[in-house]
Amino acid sequence: MGTLTSILVLSFLIFFHELGHFLAARFFGVHVEVFSIGFGKKIFTKIVGNTEYCLSLIPLGGYVQMKGQDDRDPTKVSYDADSYNTKAPWKRIIILFAGPFSNFLLAFLLFMAVGAMGVSKYAPIIGKISENSPALEAGLQENDRIVMINGIVIEAWDEVSAIIQKSMDKIELKVERAGSVQTLLLTPKISEYQNMFGETKQKKMIGVAPSGKTIEVVYGANELFGFAYDQTAKATTLILTSLQKLVEGVVSPKELGGIISIVQVTSEASAAGLVALFALIALISVNLGVINLLPIPALDGGHIMFNTYELITKKAPNERILINMTTAGWVLLLSLMAFSIFNDIYRLTNGN
Structure with missing residues (x-):
């Protein structure tokens, strides 16, 4: 059941991404020849209008085949009025950006659903207190x-650290203890901690940890937009930072996961409930959006880079350079895919 859920989730995310390309292409009058979920051999096809809709054998992606545009052979062009390559570069950029944008939009909508259903957070109840701490x-x-901290009502633990970081000097805490409210003044001090990437950083701390008790926070209609926006922005920042740390060597390439890891975590999330599943799907959707915007030829970001060059210089990229860079992009993507799958198999066979 978990594997089936994972396949359905991936197919849905791919469909939403390609739907963005499709709608933008049709808006600008570009003929879409093929709309495929998956790669490889077509196992189901249906022609509606002049477009062939299909499901393909390998559910690791998908594509929208537009007239005059072929990633497999950049030299295949068409000069008809409904061709992709006859459109102005800025229109092509919008068509290309529409796919990743759809992923961000989907994540935003899913986070809104998560906020409406209820988010589990640590209660603002103090657990361990550090020695020699404020x-x-x-x-x-x-x-x-x-x-309350500095006159701001506290509902969940994550609000505590955020307010402490913004404090300039002393902070006023109101705490409930044995049925009564007490007011305490204390001055945070700069302390070292390890972030999620294992790096030693510094921030203001008062020396407390949450008790581990949780509460469910349900966001009202007037709060959902802000919550969804913040979560989408945080997910985007996390993925970009993770990529940066991977390039810098802070994160080991062994941490890369592929399709097997996605199936595993999606199965676990589906078993944990709808809220966990929606949150995970939103995170994967943001991940797809960010990855596809990387300036790697064969990805949307690579095509955006080429079209931006044409928009600025008023001339198309050199055909030989375009072909060589596109080929290199495919080699890089396939190598990363193979490496991530190898990592997945290695972790499975070694019980890690």
């Missing part, structure tokens, strides 16, 4: 519930 010196105790 919290200990100020008299904070385990199981104190933080109800």
